[in-house]
Amino acid sequence: xxxxxxxxxxxxxLIPLILLFGLYVQFHGDFGPGGGFQAGVIFAAAIxxxxxxFGLDEAKEAVPPRALELIAALGVLLYGGVGIVTMVKGxxxxxxxxxxxxxxxxxQHLGILLVELGVGLTVTAVMxxxxxxxxxxxxxx
Amino acid sequence: MPELVNIALLSFLVVIxxxxxxxxxxxxxxxxxxxxxxxxxxxxxxxxAVDVAFTEAAVGAGISTVLMLAALSMTNSKEKVHxxxxxxxxxxxxxxxLLVYGTQDMPAYGDPGAPVHNHIxxxxxxxxxxEIDVPNMVTSLLASYRGFDTLGETTVVLTACxxxxxxxxxxxxxxxxxxxx
Numbered sequence: 001x002x003x004x005x006x007x008x009x010x011x012x013x014l015i016p017l018i019l020l021f022g023l024y025v026q027f028h029g030d031f032g033p034g035g036g037f038q039a040g041v042i043f044a045a046a047i048x049x050x051x052x053x054f055g056l057d058e059a060k061e062a063v064p065p066r067a068l069e070l071i072a073a074l075g076v077l078l079y080g081g082v083g084i085v086t087m088v089k090g091x092x093x094x095x096x097x098x099x100x101x102x103x104x105x106x107x108q109h110l111g112i113l114l115v116e117l118g119v120g121l122t123v124t125a126v127m128x129x130x131x132x133x134x135x136x137x138x139x140x141x
Numbered sequence: 142m143p144e145l146v147n148i149a150l151l152s153f154l155v156v157i158x159x160x161x162x163x164x165x166x167x168x169x170x171x172x173x174x175x176x177x178x179x180x181x182x183x184x185x186x187x188x189x190a191v192d193v194a195f196t197e198a199a200v201g202a203g204i205s206t207v208l209m210l211a212a213l214s215m216t217n218s219k220e221k222v223h224x225x226x227x228x229x230x231x232x233x234x235x236x237x238x239l240l241v242y243g244t245q246d247m248p249a250y251g252d253p254g255a256p257v258h259n260h261i262x263x264x265x266x267x268x269x270x271x272e273i274d275v276p277n278m279v280t281s282l283l284a285s286y287r288g289f290d291t292l293g294e295t296t297v298v299l300t301a302c303x304x305x306x307x308x309x310x311x312x313x314x315x316x317x318x319x320x321x322x
């Protein structure tokens with residue numbers, strides 16, 4: 001979108017704010033509405049906006065598709081990994097109390113934080129990867 | 142006052158649905174379905190379900206609209222006109238009528254005696270603050286009490302990604318090989 005100065009300037013100002021809001025939704029989900037899923041979608045929206053305004057190639061340089069595939073799997077791995085750790089520490093699968101037996105609520109907080117991070121990583125990466133796949137295909141045909 | 146807002150939002154939803162069905166321009170239909178999701182998010186906010194409203198606004202009105210537009214860029218933006226299929230119409234109307242008939246057995250909106258409020262919800266409300274100590278009960282429900290479900294949902298999202306990449310992104314590996322050789 002060369003020449004669309006208003007769009008470019010507005011997007012440049014908005015994208016950092018959207019990313020920041022995504023992080024807020026991710027880590028403030030314990031206190032207000034939000035959580036990993038919503039944060040992931042907001043984060044992906046910022047990257048997709050970047051791709052729409054500055055072009056697919058620029059976006060792919062900033063966020064390589066190969067990395068997206070790895071991050072998508074990493075999120076699920078982190079989620080399942082928390083479950084495995086709770087089992088190793090003597091609890092049942094995903095029973096976060098086992099993460100900190102002395103303070104069960106601390107264990108719960110840590111577990112929820114990690115699990116939501118896993119969800120956020122996977123959702124961000126998946127949404128971007130799907131958009132890139134569609135946009136790539138649309139450009140070829 | 143909430144009743145007025147509900148009536149306004151719901152009648153907008155009906156109008157938009159009719160316009161989507163009648164429109165032959167797919168671009169219009171996609172944009173209208175985005176607006177439909179945004180109005181749904183408004184409805185959920187009125188019902189105090191802010192987490193659901195948030196997700197609906199971000200996913201339904203945001204990402205899905207963009208993905209639908211991306212899909213549209215690969216195809217025509219006009220719908221082909223087919224002659225009316227009376228058999229399909231009758232099946233659709235009958236199914237719709239059955240579903241409406243089924244709602245007669247559902248408890249009234251906000252009924253405190255509804256089964257959903259008298260099963261396990263009470264226990265979550267009473268003990269989640271002690272057991273999990275997270276102010277947003279939706280988060281403690283989704284991430285802790287039902288952590289297993291959420292793990293499944295996350296896996297579904299990953300599986301969807303793998304499916305799309307296999308179907309649409311397959312040619313990339315070949316190109317990489319050509320560049321490499």
